Amino acid sequence: MNLRRDVFQAIADPTRRAILTLVATQAMTAGVIASNFDTARPTVSKHLQILTECELLKQEQSGREIYYHINAKKMKEVADFIEPFRQMWDERFNKLEAIMKQYQSKQTE
Amino acid sequence: MERKTKIIAEDGRQDLLITREFDLPVELLFKAYTQPEIVEQWMGTKVLKLENKNHGSYRFETSNQEGNVVFSANGAIHEFKPNQKIVRTFEMENAGFGAQLEVLTFEKLTDSTSKLNMQSIYQSAAQRDEMLKLPFAQGINWAHNRLQEVAGKLK
Numbered sequence: 268m269n270l271r272r273d274v275f276q277a278i279a280d281p282t283r284r285a286i287l288t289l290v291a292t293q294a295m296t297a298g299v300i301a302s303n304f305d306t307a308r309p310t311v312s313k314h315l316q317i318l319t320e321c322e323l324l325k326q327e328q329s330g331r332e333i334y335y336h337i338n339a340k341k342m343k344e345v346a347d348f349i350e351p352f353r354q355m356w357d358e359r360f361n362k363l364e365a366i367m368k369q370y371q372s373k374q375t376e
Numbered sequence: 377m378e379r380k381t382k383i384i385a386e387d388g389r390q391d392l393l394i395t396r397e398f399d400l401p402v403e404l405l406f407k408a409y410t411q412p413e414i415v416e417q418w419m420g421t422k423v424l425k426l427e428n429k430n431h432g433s434y435r436f437e438t439s440n441q442e443g444n445v446v447f448s449a450n451g452a453i454h455e456f457k458p459n460q461k462i463v464r465t466f467e468m469e470n471a472g473f474g475a476q477l478e479v480l481t482f483e484k485l486t487d488s489t490s491k492l493n494m495q496s497i498y499q500s501a502a503q504r505d506e507m508l509k510l511p512f513a514q515g516i517n518w519a520h521n522r523l524q525e526v527a528g529k530l531k
Contacts, residue, residue, distance in 0.1 A: 349383055351511040357381035360396045360492075363418040367404045370414070 274341065277321040282306060283314050287323060287337065294327065294336035385508060390501045392508070394494040402490035406459045406482050421447060429456050434464070451475070459484075466496070473507055474499045 277283055282304065289295070289303055301311040315335060318324040322341045327334045385392040398405050408414050412423040415436075424435040431453065438447040448469040455463035460482055467475040476496045483491040498504040 348509050349385060352508050353381055353383045355511045356383070356394055356396070359418055359420075360381055360398070363405075363408045364398050364400060366414060366417050367398075367400050367408050370407075371400070371404055 274321050274323060277318055277323050280314070282311075283318055286311075286314055286318060287342075290324065290335055291337050294334040296332050296334055300335065385504065388501050390499065390504050391495055391497040392504060394496070395491065397485065397489060397491045399488065400490055401488055402459050402482050402484040405490045405492060409462065409480070409482075421449075427453065429453065432456065451478075473503055476507075 278287075285304070286300060289300060297312060297315055300315065301308045304311055315324065319326060319335070322338050324335045325338045327336060381394065381396045383392060383394055400408075408418060410426070410428045412426045415421075415426065416423050419436065421436040421438040424437050426432075426434045433450065433452045435450040436448065437445055440446050450467060450469065451465040453462065453464045455461060462478075462480040464478050464480075465475045466478050467473070476498050479493075479495045479497075481493045483493065485491055496504075498507065
């Protein structure tokens with residue numbers, strides 16, 4: 268099962284929102300993050316994996332420990348409510364461009 | 377990835393501007409707006425009617441897999457100037473956003489590149505902001521549905 272990871276999927280889940288809030292104050296290891304939740308450790312790991320795949324969290328190796336910290340740049344993108352609207356149009360226009368390029372090459376064949 | 381599509385939506389204003397440059401001659405960009413079968417492909421909606429002329433009108437409709445209509449929109453074409461300009465209204469049916477006025481200008485940059493400027497004017501600034509938030513809200517809903525689907529399969 269490999270879902271398309273995007274920031275909306277990430278922030279749609281209350282546990283993941285709580286993780287983001289927690290890590291926003293300081294970088295933490297998976298163990299410390301998990302200790303803040305009643306949820307089973309593997310479940311928290313899965314959430315961390317999703318947040319990392321969406322680039323909302325970044326991993327940093329420090330000795331034997333891996334610390335999770337927030338990716339401010341990506342978070343800003345989510346906070347900007349216009350961004351999904353822009354992306355929607357960008358995707359449409361990318362499609363338009365691709366279709367018309369194909370159309371153009373057919374005309375010149 | 378390069379951000380080709382720009383949105384200018386100043387606070388407190390009731391309009392917004394979408395601009396985009398294309399690696400396409402302006403004639404082809406314009407064609408993408410006027411040929412129903414091409415509009416259908418990039419807009420992802422069915423074109424029920426599209427009269428490319430002054431005082432013409434258009435209607436779009438999208439159905440889901442079950443055949444239920446999930447989106448419909450229509451408008452009147454006020455001005456139609458080939459390869460230059462389209463002035464039209466746009467109204468999403470049953471959405472409560474009212475009609476917007478859209479001014480689309482098609483600019484030739486070089487022989488092989490062009491630029492689209494699309495100004496949308498809403499009845500109020502609040503209405504504009506609601507419309508802007510729609511894909512954001514849909515994104516979250518989509519994620520919820522997706523998670524529920526997946527959760528359902530895991531049961």
